[in-house]
Amino acid sequence: MEGKRENDDIPQGGDTSRSLEDSRGSDTSRKDEGGSSDLSRRGFLGGTGAALVVAGAPKLGSSEPLSGGAAEQEVQAVPRTAIRVTVNGTEHRVDVEDRWTLNEFLRDQLELTGSKIGCNRGECGACTVLVDGEPMFSCSTLAVWADGRDIQTVEGLERDGAVSPLQQAFMDFNAPQCGFCTSGQLMTASALLVNNPNPTSDEVREGLVGNLCRCSNYNAIVEAVLATAGTSGSGGAQ
Amino acid sequence: MSSSRTAQQASQQIGPMDTVGRDVPRIDAYERVTGRATYTRDVRLPGMLYARVLRSPHPHARIRSIDVSKAEALPGVRAVITHETHQLIYSSGSIAGGRQYNDAAKDITKHLRYMFDNPVRFVGQPVAAVAAVDRYIAEDALQLIEIDYEELPFVIDPEEALQPGAPPIWPEGNLALDIENQPRPSGGTSGDPEAGFAAADQVFEDRYTTAFVQDGQMEPRSALAQWEGEKLILYTPTQGISNCRHDNARDLGLDDHQIQVICKYMGGGFGDKNGSYYFDLIAAMLSKEAEAPVLLELTRKDDWLGTHGRWHTVQNLRVGVAQDGTVTAIALEGFSGMGPYLRRSGGIAGIDAYACRNVERVIYPVHTNRMVSGNFRAPSDPQGYFAIQSMMDDIAYKVDMDPVDFALKNVIRPTDEIQFTNYSLDECIMRGRELFDWESRWRPVPGSDPGPIKRGAGMAFMAFRSGVGPSSAILRVNADERYTLFVGVTDVGPGAKTTMALIAAEELGVPLSQVDVVWGDTDLCPYSVGESGSRTTTMTGYAVVQAALDLKRQIAERGMPRGDDVLIASATPNPSTEGKRRMVFGAHFVEVEADVQLGHIRIAKYVAVHESGRILNPRPAKDQIRGAALQGLGQALHEDLLYDPRNGHPLTAGYYGARHLTHLDAPEIEVTFIETDDGYGPYGAKTVGEAGIILGPAAVANAIFNTIGHRMKELPITRAKILEALA
Numbered sequence: 001m002e003g004k005r006e007n008d009d010i011p012q013g014g015d016t017s018r019s020l021e022d023s024r025g026s027d028t029s030r031k032d033e034g035g036s037s038d039l040s041r042r043g044f045l046g047g048t049g050a051a052l053v054v055a056g057a058p059k060l061g062s063s064e065p066l067s068g069g070a071a072e073q074e075v076q077a078v079p080r081t082a083i084r085v086t087v088n089g090t091e092h093r094v095d096v097e098d099r100w101t102l103n104e105f106l107r108d109q110l111e112l113t114g115s116k117i118g119c120n121r122g123e124c125g126a127c128t129v130l131v132d133g134e135p136m137f138s139c140s141t142l143a144v145w146a147d148g149r150d151i152q153t154v155e156g157l158e159r160d161g162a163v164s165p166l167q168q169a170f171m172d173f174n175a176p177q178c179g180f181c182t183s184g185q186l187m188t189a190s191a192l193l194v195n196n197p198n199p200t201s202d203e204v205r206e207g208l209v210g211n212l213c214r215c216s217n218y219n220a221i222v223e224a225v226l227a228t229a230g231t232s233g234s235g236g237a238q
Numbered sequence: 239m240s241s242s243r244t245a246q247q248a249s250q251q252i253g254p255m256d257t258v259g260r261d262v263p264r265i266d267a268y269e270r271v272t273g274r275a276t277y278t279r280d281v282r283l284p285g286m287l288y289a290r291v292l293r294s295p296h297p298h299a300r301i302r303s304i305d306v307s308k309a310e311a312l313p314g315v316r317a318v319i320t321h322e323t324h325q326l327i328y329s330s331g332s333i334a335g336g337r338q339y340n341d342a343a344k345d346i347t348k349h350l351r352y353m354f355d356n357p358v359r360f361v362g363q364p365v366a367a368v369a370a371v372d373r374y375i376a377e378d379a380l381q382l383i384e385i386d387y388e389e390l391p392f393v394i395d396p397e398e399a400l401q402p403g404a405p406p407i408w409p410e411g412n413l414a415l416d417i418e419n420q421p422r423p424s425g426g427t428s429g430d431p432e433a434g435f436a437a438a439d440q441v442f443e444d445r446y447t448t449a450f451v452q453d454g455q456m457e458p459r460s461a462l463a464q465w466e467g468e469k470l471i472l473y474t475p476t477q478g479i480s481n482c483r484h485d486n487a488r489d490l491g492l493d494d495h496q497i498q499v500i501c502k503y504m505g506g507g508f509g510d511k512n513g514s515y516y517f518d519l520i521a522a523m524l525s526k527e528a529e530a531p532v533l534l535e536l537t538r539k540d541d542w543l544g545t546h547g548r549w550h551t552v553q554n555l556r557v558g559v560a561q562d563g564t565v566t567a568i569a570l571e572g573f574s575g576m577g578p579y580l581r582r583s584g585g586i587a588g589i590d591a592y593a594c595r596n597v598e599r600v601i602y603p604v605h606t607n608r609m610v611s612g613n614f615r616a617p618s619d620p621q622g623y624f625a626i627q628s629m630m631d632d633i634a635y636k637v638d639m640d641p642v643d644f645a646l647k648n649v650i651r652p653t654d655e656i657q658f659t660n661y662s663l664d665e666c667i668m669r670g671r672e673l674f675d676w677e678s679r680w681r682p683v684p685g686s687d688p689g690p691i692k693r694g695a696g697m698a699f700m701a702f703r704s705g706v707g708p709s710s711a712i713l714r715v716n717a718d719e720r721y722t723l724f725v726g727v728t729d730v731g732p733g734a735k736t737t738m739a740l741i742a743a744e745e746l747g748v749p750l751s752q753v754d755v756v757w758g759d760t761d762l763c764p765y766s767v768g769e770s771g772s773r774t775t776t777m778t779g780y781a782v783v784q785a786a787l788d789l790k791r792q793i794a795e796r797g798m799p800r801g802d803d804v805l806i807a808s809a810t811p812n813p814s815t816e817g818k819r820r821m822v823f824g825a826h827f828v829e830v831e832a833d834v835q836l837g838h839i840r841i842a843k844y845v846a847v848h849e850s851g852r853i854l855n856p857r858p859a860k861d862q863i864r865g866a867a868l869q870g871l872g873q874a875l876h877e878d879l880l881y882d883p884r885n886g887h888p889l890t891a892g893y894y895g896a897r898h899l900t901h902l903d904a905p906e907i908e909v910t911f912i913e914t915d916d917g918y919g920p921y922g923a924k925t926v927g928e929a930g931i932i933l934g935p936a937a938v939a940n941a942i943f944n945t946i947g948h949r950m951k952e953l954p955i956t957r958a959k960i961l962e963a964l965a
Contacts, residue, residue: 214454
């Protein structure tokens, strides 16, 4: 942990117009900043995502309309891209705003609110979902990047109305205290158990290092994962 | 209190009861592992707007003018509010020492805090807020607000803030006002310190400092406000729905019944959320202006700088010791950095765990232009215990005693003047010494391992209040023999909801599966003292016992209800311990490995022995201690909030910056409970949640001394500081 100090996006003295937001900035505002290198995280992702889409994403003919706000007609039109994405086994063909993070798409549009936003900047792991089986921070992944991918969230861990062995172990071992990090821990651990069905405790801790728990219930989380190791279906991930 | 049980000072061993004392998964565990648990941001209301807060980029500045015209003109913006439009007092943000629901203190304080203040007194203080149809537009609108600031001189260091000529943050100066609006330090004198120092054979003096620690709960603060006529419905992450309702009603000029506070799940408590917060008021005002539900989401950085954390301290200690190792006098001069508002006491605990009664304490709660300090799990304790128990550990070596023997010689014990409901501190220390195998791990000569990986051991002990007091519960039974328990808890993580159900099942003599719990909604639940100050189990839990006793009496007299009839019992007991101290006790023993080339500290073994009365649900209780101990390790080795002294800007906000613990930083914590029943609280249960965090910094620092032979006097004990000490 040493050496991880960062002097990030705190406004400097004299600049009176900015908030402490770490996710500020639409395309318009970025243009206003001209050559500033102080690009916001979302602005950066948005720019990259749009470029990727232009370069190669297939445009789909039919898509589900999705709401972008309560009074969309009056606000400036926002670039959208059609994607096809499978979420917990269900395929969606949708137009997503290019600036939406995968987390916003899942929580705000599909109302899958199990994945959480703890930091919205890739520090805490509460937003972790599986993209093609790999744990990803959904706060730092754009929805358009999910085109053609298979997404699994905590809502998809149950099978036929039964919790997965890993979820059962989380219940038995009191792995959630406040529960806010739990979805992320579950998703990372599910993927870990698929790749390594019998991990050591050190391997579990290394695997879960990107998932913070401020209740610091780390001991119980590791115990729950180890208790699941080797059981059929591992963590329940697809 | 139950007259059938008499209090005793000696601890008595006990076993499990029918339901209480046996491992039970939490009754909402399923919701928590399936994503079904609904936290504030998971609530969706039709037509909901999104809100963002603009914050001060200056540590101290007067706002000459705010121009919101461009923000208001942005399509999609529905409301913009500032201190010019809404001069609302946020009374629980700044009170002179009282509790969060201490109306008397709020009435008289000269240091009122406003929802939006002018002047602004720290980087991160709210100055305006916007509600818009989506969060992008709200964020864009913030950047269109133009503010003309007049920058003012600022001060970051608490000792500097008290020097003559320091920039005044308040007209009365930078020493915080006490509950009578007087700029006086807290503390006081007991016994005869002068005589105690005169009787000492040696007097030792030293200086210790501790750093600011953000509570850093995983759920960033949010508030979702909706008005139905003159009634406000407020979803907000609070540790105390009743106090949150009362505080907000007071500041909004409403009666309590005009606000419904709903908090079903919340992502971590850790302190100072048993009441209102300014973002509740902002969401309520934006919702009123926009005539729509408003969800205010704080970003992680908003949350980090715009809420609170444990106060940092400077502690100058003097300790007198007699030839035989008896402590004869203790003097503490402390400085607690509170930020610009005295949200909480700024107290420094720890000295009371010693038998020595000749004590002088002078503690200055100091205003600075840093972010606001407040309560974090055992608010005054880890920082105080770190200093006094480092000091005492150091003295033990200097008088050539084993630190455990020195501790056992000087711990507080029952006397004619000081009576406890039960006492087990020496037992905790001795049990810990045995379980840890102190003799084999402790080095009589500090730093004597050859290295490069050295080992050594240290310990610390504590006594922490576990009071009794008023709270309420309602129990209802219907003809199907389903028992419904109404309690105003939210379950911030320790399992309060389950604990309340366990107590009801035990007292009613029914299986846990027959008990339903209604919680987290002020329109449905009776008053609850709130989940802070270690009160829920002991106070609300005791109310559950009393309500169950009443219901059993009713059933005995009238029989079980038939048809649509129900029987209802309610209780609001206000028990007392008749002058006896009700405390929990504990001792932590730590072995560390120090890499003297890299300065890295690894925790090799951590044994925590606690007496918290009867343990109602063993696994969650153990996890409370384990999690708290790990938070203590974070304070010991990692966490800080550094400020740039040149511009008053915080530099290490956020999880990476503050270096909160990850899985890889977390050693196994071995927990042992000594169980007793002192006759108070529900079945003798006492507090668990706060106690575990108190000893980590002291025990780790003492272990590091034993390992490397250098006394580390400043938290956090970083690698750089270790290497500097060894250089």
